[in-house]
Amino acid sequence: MMVNGEPKLGCATFLAEYAPGPVQIEPLSNFPIIRDLVVDIDDVMRKLVEVTPWIVREDDQPLKAGEYLQTPTELDEYQRYSMCINCMLCYSACPSYALDPAFIGPAAIAIAQRYNLDSRDQGSRERMDVLSAPAGVWACTSVGACTSVCPKGVDPAGAIQQYKLTSATEALKTLLWSRGTR
Amino acid sequence: MNEVYQPRRYQKPIPVFWWLRRRSYFVFALRELSCLFVAWFIVFLLLLVAAIGAGPERYRQFLMWSATPWVLLLNFIALLFVTLHAVTWFNQIPQAIVLRLRGWRVPPIWIVAPMYLLWVVISTVAAWVVIGG
Amino acid sequence: MAKRSPEPFMWLLFSAGGMVTVLHIPVLLLLFGLGFPLGWVAAPDHAHLLVVLHNPLTRAGLLGLCVLALFHWAYRFHYIVRDALRLKYPSRIIATTTYTSAVIGSVASGYIVLSI
Numbered sequence: 350m351m352v353n354g355e356p357k358l359g360c361a362t363f364l365a366e367y368a369p370g371p372v373q374i375e376p377l378s379n380f381p382i383i384r385d386l387v388v389d390i391d392d393v394m395r396k397l398v399e400v401t402p403w404i405v406r407e408d409d410q411p412l413k414a415g416e417y418l419q420t421p422t423e424l425d426e427y428q429r430y431s432m433c434i435n436c437m438l439c440y441s442a443c444p445s446y447a448l449d450p451a452f453i454g455p456a457a458i459a460i461a462q463r464y465n466l467d468s469r470d471q472g473s474r475e476r477m478d479v480l481s482a483p484a485g486v487w488a489c490t491s492v493g494a495c496t497s498v499c500p501k502g503v504d505p506a507g508a509i510q511q512y513k514l515t516s517a518t519e520a521l522k523t524l525l526w527s528r529g530t531r
Numbered sequence: 532m533n534e535v536y537q538p539r540r541y542q543k544p545i546p547v548f549w550w551l552r553r554r555s556y557f558v559f560a561l562r563e564l565s566c567l568f569v570a571w572f573i574v575f576l577l578l579l580v581a582a583i584g585a586g587p588e589r590y591r592q593f594l595m596w597s598a599t600p601w602v603l604l605l606n607f608i609a610l611l612f613v614t615l616h617a618v619t620w621f622n623q624i625p626q627a628i629v630l631r632l633r634g635w636r637v638p639p640i641w642i643v644a645p646m647y648l649l650w651v652v653i654s655t656v657a658a659w660v661v662i663g664g
Numbered sequence: 665m666a667k668r669s670p671e672p673f674m675w676l677l678f679s680a681g682g683m684v685t686v687l688h689i690p691v692l693l694l695l696f697g698l699g700f701p702l703g704w705v706a707a708p709d710h711a712h713l714l715v716v717l718h719n720p721l722t723r724a725g726l727l728g729l730c731v732l733a734l735f736h737w738a739y740r741f742h743y744i745v746r747d748a749l750r751l752k753y754p755s756r757i758i759a760t761t762t763y764t765s766a767v768i769g770s771v772a773s774g775y776i777v778l779s780i
Binding site for chain 3: 444445482513520
Binding site for chain 3: 560563564566567570572575576577580584587590591594597598602603606607609610614616621649650653654657658661662663
């Protein structure tokens with residue numbers, strides 16, 4: 350919810366920090382309000398699923414082969430983005446989401462990157478359509494409010510910037526390669 | 532019960548001056564506005580180049596015009612905005628570029644510092660070329 | 665495969681423009697906007713600047729700076745109009761207008777820089 354106009358986790362915000370007060374609490378901004386402090390989060394729930402947030406394999410290893418192994422370095426690549434608790438404070442802070450509710454938003458892109466950067470995943474291509482759409486990463490104007498309010502240090506702004514670079518270089522490669530093969 | 536009761540939703544309207552509400556939004560708005568001053572500088576630069584091309588007298592007139600109070604003020608403000616653009620740009624670079632050398636994550640400062648150094652070098656060279664070596 | 669939208673290319677131009685403007689504009693603005701008019705540094709004489717401008721490297725560099733800076737402006741400005749002025753529905757018109765201005769500006773830059 351909003352505490353004195355800032356998106357905060359109610360459970361992790363102590364009244365002592367705001368003494369002597371007063372403290373103003375409001376429902377999470379940028380979401381339709383149902384009643385009192387309850388907001389409708391269906392839109393974000395839907396978007397989180399749209400980015401295919403699970404390991405996608407083109408070829409499944411047989412069970413006999415055992416687990417997919419991953420080094421600590423490979424884990425480090427995406428671990429930060431796996432810390433998201435879907436609290437949606439980032440959507441609340443994001444002016445782009447406020448102005449354009451079609452934007453898939455910081456948490457969705459961060460979780461997509463969590464899987465894109467996972468060495469066990471082979472699904473980057475699948476996620477590209479959603480992420481590279483105009484309502485995907487390109488609707489972000491790098492305000493950075495999402496990263497500053499995130500209680501888990503996920504840095505969605507960083508994920509988005511990195512993905513813009515990835516998507517742009519992919520687009521460039523596609524353009525140059527297709528010209529070359531003609 | 533076949534139908535689920537859907538209460539009416541209230542969507543709070545976004546204030547017109549939403550970007551004045553928080554300091555981070557305000558700095559963001561200033562950063563975005565800096566692009567106007569970048570465009571102004573290009574206009575100024577083209578006027579300068581055209582004046583140089585038109586001969587010494589036109590160049591002298593350009594210098595005198597650039598010394599008039601309004602132009603000085605505009606360029607001073609432009610310099611402030613362009614500096615803001617530079618600082619915020621450099622800060623964003625490590626967000627977009629994650630470098631790893633054999634698994635070791637290069638700290639952001641090692642990406643930002645060379646950029647600032649490049650800035651100083653290019654500025655020095657440009658100043659040297661313009662002023663006349 | 666995703667539809668080929670121009671967004672990634674516009675962003676690349678914007679980023680290139682951002683980088684180039686950040687590195688070159690502050691010093692030039694400091695000198696020509698404040699330093700020379702205010703007399704902090706003696707203004708270079710016309711003959712010297714003409715020599716500098718005639719150098720093909722300078723011309724290429726100036727042209728590159730102007731074009732990239734204009735496209736940097738166009739990308740950011742179109743978002744400003746969309747977000748601050750909230751004119752979302754005619755957004756295609758705004759995008760077209762800003763990018764067309766950038767193209768016109770680039771052509772003008774080319775004409776001025778190359779015809780000295």
